Amino acid sequence: MSATIRIELNEKLFLRDPEQTELGRTIVKESIRLIDELGFEHFTFKKLAQHMASTEASVYRYFENKHKLLLYLISWYWNWLDYRISYHTHHVANPSEKLRTFIRILAGSHGSEPLVANVDVNALARIVVQEASKAYLTKEVDTDNKAGLFKDYKSLCHKVALIVLEINPAYPFPHALVSTLFETARKHLFFAQHLPSLTEVKLESTGKTNLADFLSHLAFSSLSNPVSSADSSL
Amino acid sequence: MSATIRIELNEKLFLRDPEQTELGRTIVKESIRLIDELGFEHFTFKKLAQHMASTEASVYRYFENKHKLLLYLISWYWNWLDYRISYHTHHVANPSEKLRTFIRILAGSHGSEPLVANVDVNALARIVVQEASKAYLTKEVDTDNKAGLFKDYKSLCHKVALIVLEINPAYPFPHALVSTLFETARKHLFFAQHLPSLTEVKLESTGKTNLADFLSHLAFSSLSNPVSSADSSL
DNA sequence: TTATATAAGATAGTAATACTATTAAATTAA
């Protein structure tokens, strides 16, 4: 594995590629810190510019608005996750074992992963938990989708759905199951921390969690239970 | 069943009870139309006031800000759902049948339900799909939670979790499963409409959907699959 | 009936947000 992971993103996510300049890389790095700290609603380009001793106008030359910047950061994260999943599963032959590895990565922390130049992946992971749903829960979702701004998430979802179909080719909801796993992983990390009465998932101070147990049980139960008998299985 | 359903909500959700006055009821009614139309981000109290030929200052006498208004509307919805679930399950003895009815209500449209004075429940249901996650995905979630603003959702979740435990007392994730059903139902209604490549769930023009099939299969597979064998079930 | 409390409307004003535009200085590329 090379020391630096380079991630290519859809050009419509930015006005000027932030990877190409020092200022651009600073915008990405500092926006991750600041969104993590303030939350997306309280985050503004003005605060970001002050934080990095630059100007609002300069930030606007890289990103059209803060929503596009959020889409950029989240796309970056899905790309990174995609890379990690490929790295940890390409040598695994058994599709059930692949899915189990995927779930472990989805549910786990990122402490022992290779460092990525410029990006605090743990802060970014927290942003994804708290803010990722806001990337698409808007009135502009159809426009953004046509522009390809959700492509990375959709292709990652499809990739894992193919693993699901390898496990059980007759399962009729592979994409629905996988997107549920993605969404559920984020939601329960959030619930465990802020609304614990909504889940039995626990986050220990060590970073350990039983989230993977819950997700694995959910996924493998579904995949091993024939659909036709669902209505009479109990 | 009485013609009008009266729903009592946590007093911290509002400054003045909107149910008590004509203006208050208009605020609730018109905010539902307008949030549904514009989306929560583009919705403002100024636009609402113009829409109802009142003033911004008057709206602020009822709700502290638009986030509290959203919390109010969503709490109202969970209360209404709670009422419908109780009504449709209280005569059902079998817990599996109860859960199946719950899932049908969660996944279904509301066209044939008793009308609720003043509230367009179909518009409100669309708001819940698109905006409900934003009610808690904020930096203020812990404060809001301490103030009891999520109580209705949490108690509804708990109520259904007790049904889950009736079905399988050994199942270790009853609240997690139920909150997953709630969140997944909303997400897939949204995906079916806007990001269809993320789900096999379909929304027909008639309002029919296979969402309940997906959710039922997910839930009942989990509940019929012993946890200890999860890791070797395939 | 009159006093009085309360709700609502009208108006004004502030600080912050989400931008756009212009110009000048600094850097880099030809």
Next chain:
DNA sequence: TTAATTTAATAGTATTACTATCTTATATAA
């Protein structure tokens, strides 16, 4: 060295998210 590009500095606008005050209409209580 000149020309092009990038960034910084500054200014400005429309909108948002409020707060404050004052007046008028209406309901109720004495």
